[in-house]
Amino acid sequence: MTTVQVDSDLLVRKPPLLDETGHIIATELAKQTLLMEKSLNTSITRISDWIEVADLVKEGLAPEVFPLGTVLHTPWTDVRASSSTEWDFLWRVVAHGSATLRDGSTVPAMYLQSSLCLPFSFPFDEREAFYAAKDGLAAGTYHINSGAGYQQMAANTDYQFTIAAEVPAGGQLMFKSSTYSTAPAVVNVYHSAGASAAAEECAVTVGSEGTSLGTLATEPTDYVNNIHRHVLGSNRWSQSAARQFLNSTAAPGSWWAAQNGFDRPSAIAATSAGFLSGFAEDFVEALQPVLVKTALPYCDGGTSGGTQADETWDRVFLPSAEQLYWVCTWLGIPYSLEGDAWDYWKRVYGGASPATMGATHKEFCLGSMGAESTMRYVFERSAYRSYGSDVAYCYSTGNLNANYASYGYFCAPACCIC
Numbered sequence: 001m002t003t004v005q006v007d008s009d010l011l012v013r014k015p016p017l018l019d020e021t022g023h024i025i026a027t028e029l030a031k032q033t034l035l036m037e038k039s040l041n042t043s044i045t046r047i048s049d050w051i052e053v054a055d056l057v058k059e060g061l062a063p064e065v066f067p068l069g070t071v072l073h074t075p076w077t078d079v080r081a082s083s084s085t086e087w088d089f090l091w092r093v094v095a096h097g098s099a100t101l102r103d104g105s106t107v108p109a110m111y112l113q114s115s116l117c118l119p120f121s122f123p124f125d126e127r128e129a130f131y132a133a134k135d136g137l138a139a140g141t142y143h144i145n146s147g148a149g150y151q152q153m154a155a156n157t158d159y160q161f162t163i164a165a166e167v168p169a170g171g172q173l174m175f176k177s178s179t180y181s182t183a184p185a186v187v188n189v190y191h192s193a194g195a196s197a198a199a200e201e202c203a204v205t206v207g208s209e210g211t212s213l214g215t216l217a218t219e220p221t222d223y224v225n226n227i228h229r230h231v232l233g234s235n236r237w238s239q240s241a242a243r244q245f246l247n248s249t250a251a252p253g254s255w256w257a258a259q260n261g262f263d264r265p266s267a268i269a270a271t272s273a274g275f276l277s278g279f280a281e282d283f284v285e286a287l288q289p290v291l292v293k294t295a296l297p298y299c300d301g302g303t304s305g306g307t308q309a310d311e312t313w314d315r316v317f318l319p320s321a322e323q324l325y326w327v328c329t330w331l332g333i334p335y336s337l338e339g340d341a342w343d344y345w346k347r348v349y350g351g352a353s354p355a356t357m358g359a360t361h362k363e364f365c366l367g368s369m370g371a372e373s374t375m376r377y378v379f380e381r382s383a384y385r386s387y388g389s390d391v392a393y394c395y396s397t398g399n400l401n402a403n404y405a406s407y408g409y410f411c412a413p414a415c416c417i418c
Contacts, residue, residue: 046073050286050417053110057417062110063096068344071115074283078119079273081252087369089279090115091415094344095323099418100291102313109290109418111342113319117368117376117410118275122268123233124379124391124405125240129172129190130230131213132223132261137167141210147217150227152183158208161187164200168192172262173213176201178406180231193258194265218299218388225262226299232389233406234263237294237318237381238310240405241266246316246413248274249284267408275316275413289313290416294320294381295333299388304332316415318381321357321392323414324364325349326400330357331392332385355400362398366412376410377403 047053053072056062066072069092076089091112099109130144141162149155167173168191176186176198188198214224226234237243239259245266248255256269276284293309296302302309320338321328325345328335341354348363355361365375375396384390384402391405403409 050074050280050283054286054417057108057110060108062108062417066093066110068093068095068347072112074279077278079252079277081271085119087119087278089369092344094414095340095342097340099288099416101288101418107288107418109416111414111416113342113344113414114412115366116372117366117378117412119369119371120268120272121376121408121410122242122245122266122272123408124235124242125233126264126266127174127178127231127233127406128225128229128262128264129174129193130216130225130262131173132225133167133171133173134169134222134261136169136171137163139163139166142213143208143210144213144224145215147215147227150216150231151180153179153216153227157206158212159184159204160207160209161202161204162210163189163202167199170261171199172264174264175204175230178231193261193263194256196265196270220262220299220388222261226388228299228387228389229262232404235297235383235387235389235391235405236300236310237292237383238312239263240381241269242318242379242381242411243312243314244274245269245272246275246318246411247314249277250274251277284315286417287315287415288418289315290418292317292381293338295331295337295383295385297383297385297388298332302332302383302385304385305329305334307334307337309337316413318379318411319414321380321382321400322354324380325351325354326364326392327354327357328382331382331402333382338382357392357400360395360397360399364394364400365396365398366394366410368410377407379409379411 072091074089076087078085092115094113095111098106100106143158143160146153146157170192172190174188175184176188184204187202189200191199216227220226251273253270255274256266292312292314296308323339323342325341349355366378367374368376377396378394380392382392389405390402392402
């Protein structure tokens with residue numbers, strides 16, 4: 001039997017649903033129980049039937065039954081390749097409003113966000129290849145120009161290397177170490193985007209011998225990557241490893257797939273199951289894929305203050321700067337592009353206008369599951385549009401800023417019941 005547990009330990013039990021009438025009766029009983037708890041000034045502590053919650057949202061009753069700040073508990077299993085850990089997952093109600101479904105319809109929606117970060121950190125997106133060998137490469141000597149240069153790559157400098165064996169179509173070339181702090185020394189040759197081990201390592205020297213592979217620049221081409229992304233990962237939400245992980249129910253080793261010719265496997269792809277795999281089926285079923293808009297970085301066609309955006313359909317997503325009530329224009333993003341500010345965070349911050357980015361606001365600090373008092377560095381989904389690699393985040397001190405996608409930070413995901 002299905003139960004709904006509340007603080008007063010009142011249990012409502014449903015008989016087997018034999019027909020549509022039985023379902024209507026059972027739904028009405030659940031609704032009346034939740035309304036009764038509201039009148040008794042108690043809060044829901046555990047939801048064991050999320051379809052009933054979704055029914056209340058559809059009927060427009062969610063704001064009354066689940067006021068802002070209500071925390072809903074549900075079991076979640078953190079599944080790793082070698083172990084699993086059971087958690088009491090805490091979803092906080094952060095907004096009531098509407099959402100757009102795939103069929104274009106607009107429906108009532110209740111927005112939830114994890115009240116704590118996940119219990120482990122991982123990159124928003126990994127450091128990428130600098131060259132996509134879409135057509136393959138013959139054995140021989142090649143060089144790549146640094147263009148404007150970045151960090152330890154000197155400006156307008158050619159770096160040469162020799163490949164001993166043919167690279168098949170779909171292969172990749174990637175500097176073995178990030179050139180953020182180390183000058184180019186070794187090129188790793190991968191025979192596919194998903195290959196974990198390099199097929200060959202090639203010594204790098206300054207020089208322009210052999211065939212030119214092109215120039216690293218702001219805008220990536222089909223073959224040569226953005227100058228920042230091969231050093232520090234991509235900040236484009238639609239192609240991020242974070243988005244794939246959060247929306248997947250697949251086992252370790254099965255949820256990651258390359259989203260472009262430069263993409264490299266997530267650090268947790270082989271060891272962690274998809275985030276949604278840890279929840280019961282009814283919770284996943286209650287999460288409809290909803291429209292999520294995310295501003296495009298300049299290197300992907302975005303412009304300062306422009307409305308160019310990716311449109312994705314996500315069950316789970318990271319909050320945007322605007323949804324958290326931050327000054328998103330600091331990132332080059334206009335208001336109303338990435339979703340309205342969530343009322344919960346407006347109340348927590350308490351300011352008459354959004355929180356200034358580049359400044360410290362401890363109201364936005366979050367701990368993580370199992371370490372609630374330890375404040376974390378927390379990624380959001382908004383790109384700092386000027387760069388191809390920087391993503392909005394909150395420092396452990398509460399400073400609202402942006403940092404590199406390839407860094408291993410925490411996240412507090414959000415979802416939409418509708």
